[in-house]
Amino acid sequence: MYETLLNTHSYLAYIVLALLFLAVANAILGLVGKKDFTLEKDLRISLFALILSHIQLLVGLILYFVSANGLNAIQELGMGGMNAAARLLAVEHPFVNIIALVLITIGWSKHKKVLEASKKFKLITIFYGLGLVLILSRVPWGQWLN
Numbered sequence: 001m002y003e004t005l006l007n008t009h010s011y012l013a014y015i016v017l018a019l020l021f022l023a024v025a026n027a028i029l030g031l032v033g034k035k036d037f038t039l040e041k042d043l044r045i046s047l048f049a050l051i052l053s054h055i056q057l058l059v060g061l062i063l064y065f066v067s068a069n070g071l072n073a074i075q076e077l078g079m080g081g082m083n084a085a086a087r088l089l090a091v092e093h094p095f096v097n098i099i100a101l102v103l104i105t106i107g108w109s110k111h112k113k114v115l116e117a118s119k120k121f122k123l124i125t126i127f128y129g130l131g132l133v134l135i136l137s138r139v140p141w142g143q144w145l146n
Contacts (some may be wrong), residue, residue: 001066002063002067004061005059006064006067008059009056009059009063012052012055012056012059015052016053016080017050017132017135017136018077019045019048019052020053020128020131020132020135022049023046023049023124023128024132026042026045026046026127027042027046027122027124027125027129028121028125030042030121031118031121031122031125034119035119037117037120037121041108042120046108047108047127048107050104053101053104053131054105057101060097061094064094069086069089070089070094071090073146085140085142088140089140092138093138093139093140096135096138097134097135097138100130100131100132100133100134100135101131103130103131103134104127104128104131106127107123107124107131108124108127110123110127111123111124111132115144
C-alpha cells in the first residue's frame with residue numbers, strides 16, 4: 001500500500017503542477033488580453049487545478065502518517081537530529097504545501113465573489129501563482145529527478 005501511495009503522490013504531482021501552471025498562465029493571458037471569464041474554459045481550468053491539488057494534499061497527508069520519512073522521522077530523530085533532506089520531507093515539504101493549498105483555496109473563494117472578469121483573473125493569478133511558487137520551492141527535486 002505504501003508503494004501505491006508513494007507512486008500516486010509522485011505521478012499526480014506532475015499533473016497538479018501542469019494544471020496549476022496552466023491555470024496561472026490562462027489567468028495572466030485573460031488579464032492581459034482583457035478577455036471575458038468563461039465558465040467553459042477559465043472556471044474549469046481553475047476548478048480542476050483546485051480539486052486535483054486537494055486530492056494531492058490528501059494523498060500526501062496519508063503518506064506523511066504512514067511513511068518513515070514523515071511523522072516517524074520527527075518522532076525518532078527529533079527536530080534537531082534531522083539532516084537537510086530528512087527535514088525537507090518531514091517538515092518543510094508538508095508545511096509549505098499546506099500553506100500553498102490554503103492560498104489556492106483563498107484565491108478560488110475570492111474569485112467566486114467578484115463579477116468583473118479582470119478581478120477574477122487577477123485573483124487567480126495572484127493566489128494560484130503564489131501557491132505554485134511555494135509548491136515548486138519545496139519539491140524534493142533530488143528524489144524527483146532520480
